[in-house]
Amino acid sequence: MNLKNLNIGSLIKDSVSKNEIDISRICNFFNCTEKEVLEMYSSPSLDTEVLLRWSKLLEYDFFRLYSQHLILYAPQSSMEYVQKKKVDSSLPAFRKNLYTKEIVEFVLEKIKKGEMTKSEVITKYKIPRNTLYNWLVKYNE
Template sequence: MIKHNVLVDFKDIHMGNLIKLRVVEKKIGLLRICGFLKCSAEEIEKMYISSSIDSEMLLKWSKLLEYDFFRIYSQHIILFAPCNSDQGKEQPKEDTVLPNFRKSLYTREIIDFMLNEYNSGNMSRQEIHKRYNIPKSTFHKWLNKYNSELKRSEE
């Protein structure tokens, strides 16, 4: 079985398309989907063409399709949220009742996205470092480690 990874556009996310891709991949029938989500076939089709989905509905889709669709939004934040201007300075911990997450968590999808931007000539190493605040040494390690894997998978 040949598996092809779809390159997700983390800047302009179209959640309906991604859900539909996962439904096809998991081979889940429309009757099961309608029963699980408690909605009609027409409502399902509307969701497939919608770029965004209500968070409660997205949670249901995530459970049904056994895929964390919320991570796609997390990847967007990692890539496109503005960097903190006081990043190098020691900052006091912010008091919050909400869970605190690390921002510098790079998934394989993020790494592949940045390598694709570099390999296609869309961005230089300096542009990637400046725009996404990726340390130069980290990006260099990614080039050495993952670039050869990408080339092998394309062959």
């Protein structure tokens, strides 16, 4: 799966075919026509309400794909580089990045295949050195 260029419509289409869900059930669930469903399949992005409904119907968290993209391609800046002012926000604050199993496997596969060195992974994806070495020990790489 290419996390760099997400095309959510095609991923949903793949999931629908994999789960063998009938188009009439989808149309009933979304209260829409078959043509509208086919448009969603061809759309590179979807409204969050629509994506939430797809997630419920297919029992898969499609939002996690975007979270993984952010972790890999737009990691949080290190406090050493940027001093941020504390701003009150109504959004929840996360204490640390959540590296999913898929992210860990993706990074370790890059190292194992020799596509990237450990230092390149640390620099490109801004994964803490300790975290990467803990993964290497934990997953016996």
